[in-house]
Amino acid sequence: MKIVVIGDIVVPCDLLVEAAKSLEAGADVVAVEWPNASRQEFQRRAQNLEKNGPEAEKVPDEAYAQVRDADVLLTHFCPVPADLIEAGERLRLVGTCRGGMEHIDVSAATKRGIPVVHCIRNAEATSDYAIGLMFAETRNIARGFAALKEGDWRKDYVNGAYTTSMCEMTLGVVGLGNIGKLVAKKGAGLGMREVIAFDPFVTQEQVDAQGLRVRMVDEETLFSTADIISLHLRLTPETEGCVGDRLLGLMKPTAYLINTSRAGVIDRDALLRALRERSIGGCALDVFWEEPVHADDPILTLDNVTVSPHNAGNVVDALPKSPLLLARKIKEYWEMGRSDMVVNLRALEGKSL
Numbered sequence: 001m002k003i004v005v006i007g008d009i010v011v012p013c014d015l016l017v018e019a020a021k022s023l024e025a026g027a028d029v030v031a032v033e034w035p036n037a038s039r040q041e042f043q044r045r046a047q048n049l050e051k052n053g054p055e056a057e058k059v060p061d062e063a064y065a066q067v068r069d070a071d072v073l074l075t076h077f078c079p080v081p082a083d084l085i086e087a088g089e090r091l092r093l094v095g096t097c098r099g100g101m102e103h104i105d106v107s108a109a110t111k112r113g114i115p116v117v118h119c120i121r122n123a124e125a126t127s128d129y130a131i132g133l134m135f136a137e138t139r140n141i142a143r144g145f146a147a148l149k150e151g152d153w154r155k156d157y158v159n160g161a162y163t164t165s166m167c168e169m170t171l172g173v174v175g176l177g178n179i180g181k182l183v184a185k186k187g188a189g190l191g192m193r194e195v196i197a198f199d200p201f202v203t204q205e206q207v208d209a210q211g212l213r214v215r216m217v218d219e220e221t222l223f224s225t226a227d228i229i230s231l232h233l234r235l236t237p238e239t240e241g242c243v244g245d246r247l248l249g250l251m252k253p254t255a256y257l258i259n260t261s262r263a264g265v266i267d268r269d270a271l272l273r274a275l276r277e278r279s280i281g282g283c284a285l286d287v288f289w290e291e292p293v294h295a296d297d298p299i300l301t302l303d304n305v306t307v308s309p310h311n312a313g314n315v316v317d318a319l320p321k322s323p324l325l326l327a328r329k330i331k332e333y334w335e336m337g338r339s340d341m342v343v344n345l346r347a348l349e350g351k352s353l
Contacts, residue, residue, distance in 0.1 A: 011076035019323035034078035082108035097322035121322035122313030127182035129312035133284035172226025180232035235262035
């Protein structure tokens with residue numbers, strides 16, 4: 001078996017090589033570098049890929065040469081456009097050690113019958129952070145901190161008339177993948193009144209089998225019932241802007257929206273209207289439509305918003321562990337034939353019918 005790995009300044013080749021060797025003893029592992037002069041350049045290119053897809057940044061020429069007779073291609077953030085997939089005549093799996101798929105042409109891989117495997121390297125960290133944002137927004141922790149730093153012993157807040165404890169609130173989780181499940185589990189562990197969830201690909205029977213104290217509901221019920229709504233969606237053509245006027249209009253005027261997934265799943269103008277008109281209680285955002293967020297962004301002027309600079313997944317051990325986590329998920333897929341980490345599994349199953 002030949003495995004090509006493409007490392008970068010954030011997840012270097014040696015970590016990917018170690019992971020690749022764990023897949024099969026004696027595998028021929030070839031390392032290619034996706035060059036970036038600095039972490040700042042890496043971040044700029046990564047954001048370009050997230051916005052514009054796998055064609056937006058150049059792939060090293062060596063990757064095209066090495067993938068021609070490769071069986072497996074593993075990468076972190078180096079783009080995998082359609083022509084790189086087409087160049088891999090023997091390619092039977094593509095893997096990436098991150099959750100987002102913006103840098104990979106998944107549809108091109110699906111057309112070739114190639115599974116694409118990813119891993120949620122920071123699921124625990126992101127779910128912790130989402131819970132933290134719930135406390136920060138509903139209990140005015142960040143606003144109180146900011147005021148006190150300015151010498152203001154602040155006691156009055158926009159949500160003062162309905163500030164309450166978590167045990168009096170219903171949590172609604174939109175998207176019950178790895179992170180969403182952890183948020184639901186932690187919400188239940190906090191003793192929240194109820195945890196409800198919406199995910200068109202998850203059934204109540206599946207949730208019950210996993211021992212999660214979650215009641216599956218439809219989208220309209222979740223948005224009209226929950227006191228806190230936490231978004232855990234991948235950004236796809238189907239989900240882009242899906243949280244807009246209709247769903248925000250269903251929310252209670254005392255309800256909060258939390259987003260640690262992707263900014264693009266929310267209609268920005270609709271959210272601004274809801275916050276300005278106070279038709280919802282408030283929101284907490286760790287992700288933005290343009291990053292870094294502009295200093296004059298109107299969302300920063302609102303007093304019913306808690307914001308942070310895309311920090312939810314930033315823990316010291318997530319990146320170094322991610323290649324081995326990816327390898328573990330690939331081996332599970334090879335052994336069992338199924339995995340929730342194969343992003344195009346349903347399409348591949350449909351293709352084989």
